[in-house]
Amino acid sequence: MSTIRVVWGAASAPTAMASYDAALAEAGVENYNLVSVSSVIPAGVDVEAVGTAPDLGPAGERLTVVEARATTAGPGQVSAALAWSRSVEDGPGLFYEVADETGPDDVERRVREGLAAGQELRDWEFADSHVAVETESAESGTYTTALVLSVYGESEPIC
Numbered sequence: 001m002s003t004i005r006v007v008w009g010a011a012s013a014p015t016a017m018a019s020y021d022a023a024l025a026e027a028g029v030e031n032y033n034l035v036s037v038s039s040v041i042p043a044g045v046d047v048e049a050v051g052t053a054p055d056l057g058p059a060g061e062r063l064t065v066v067e068a069r070a071t072t073a074g075p076g077q078v079s080a081a082l083a084w085s086r087s088v089e090d091g092p093g094l095f096y097e098v099a100d101e102t103g104p105d106d107v108e109r110r111v112r113e114g115l116a117a118g119q120e121l122r123d124w125e126f127a128d129s130h131v132a133v134e135t136e137s138a139e140s141g142t143y144t145t146a147l148v149l150s151v152y153g154e155s156e157p158i159c
Contacts, residue, residue, distance in 0.1 A: 001043075001045070002154060003028045003036055003045065003046045003153070003155045004041065004045055004046070004047045004048070004150050004151065004153070005047075005048055005049075005053055005062070005150070005151045006050065006082060006084070006132050006148065006149070006150050007029060007053045007148070007149050007151060008026075008080070008082075008132055008146075008147075008148040008149070009023040009025065009026025009027035009052075009053060009134065009136050009147060010023050010026060010050060010078070010136035010144065010145065010146040011025070011144070011145060012074070012136070012138060012143065013021040013143060014142065015136065016073075016084040016145070017142040018143070019071060019144055020069070020071060021117060022145070023069075023145040023146065023147050024147070026052070026127060027051075027052060027053060027147065027155055028052040028053035028062070029051055029053050029065075029149065031059035031061065031148065032056065032057075032060070032061055032063040032155055033060065033062050033156045033158055034035055034052075034059065034062075034065050034067065034149075035062050035063065035064050035109040035117045036065055036067055037063065037064055037065070037066060037152070038068040039066055039094055039095040039096060039097070039118070040092060040093075040094060041084065041085040041092055041093035041094060041095060043087075043090060043091045047084055047086065047150070048129065049132055049158060050087075053122050053151055056115060056153075056154045056155045057154050057155030058089065058155065060158065061155035062073055062155060062156050062157070062158045063152070063155050064088070064151075064152040064153070064158075065149045065151050065152065065156050066082065066097060066149065066150045067097065067147060067148075068080040068081055068082045068097030068111075068113040068147060068148045068149070069145060070099035070100055070101060070146055071144065071146075072101045072104070072143070072144055073138065073142075074138030074139045074140045074142045074143070074144060075094070075137075075140045076137075076144075077098065077101065077102070077103060077136070077138065078100070078101055078129060078135070078136055078138065078144055078145065078146040079101075079102055079103055079104045079106070079135040079149060080098070080099035080107065080133070080134050080135075080148045081092050081097065081108050081111040081131060081132065081134075081137075082097050082111065082131070082132050082148040082149070082150060083111040083112055083114070083129055083135045084093060084115070084129070085094045085119065087122075087124035087125060087126055087127070087144060088124075088125045088126070088127050089133055090154065091124060092124065093126070093148045094115060094118045094119065094122075095150050096111050096115040096118055097148070098110045098114060099146070099147070099148075101124060103135065104139060107128055107133060107135075108111065108133050111131060112129065112131065119137075125158075127151070130147045133148070134146045134147060
């Protein structure tokens with residue numbers, strides 16, 4: 001498997017789905033069918049926080065992701081956070097995600113707590129943890145989505 005990329009985006013639009021689609025566009029993954037998985041990082045795979053995804057293949061293909069996403073109707077605020085940590089010596093690792101209609105400090109605290117709890121469940125020695133947080137204010141009369149995703153490799157044909 002190739003690299004896992006951590007990407008993020010936030011956007012507002014007239015409907016909840018349109019704001020989600022626009023946030024995916026900010027992250028560079030709007031043209032793919034996303035398939036969510038739980039949270040385990042395979043051994044030997046690099047994780048890079050890139051913000052916006054490069055071209056990952058033809059439109060309409062499948063991308064495997066771990067997704068933190070929150071959408072709200074304005075006025076308000078949404079935040080999404082994704083934390084990750086690898087076991088030492090290029091072993092497996094974990095992603096944890098939190099998303100809510102709260103501020104960035106709250107989701108970051110909660111995602112770090114979740115990651116720590118997941119680490120305690122495993123008999124692995126973990127290296128440093130990393131966190132990506134995306135926050136956006138929602139204006140009255142719009143919907144706003146904030147998201148952070150880990151994208152596993154490149155796209156694959158869906159059928």
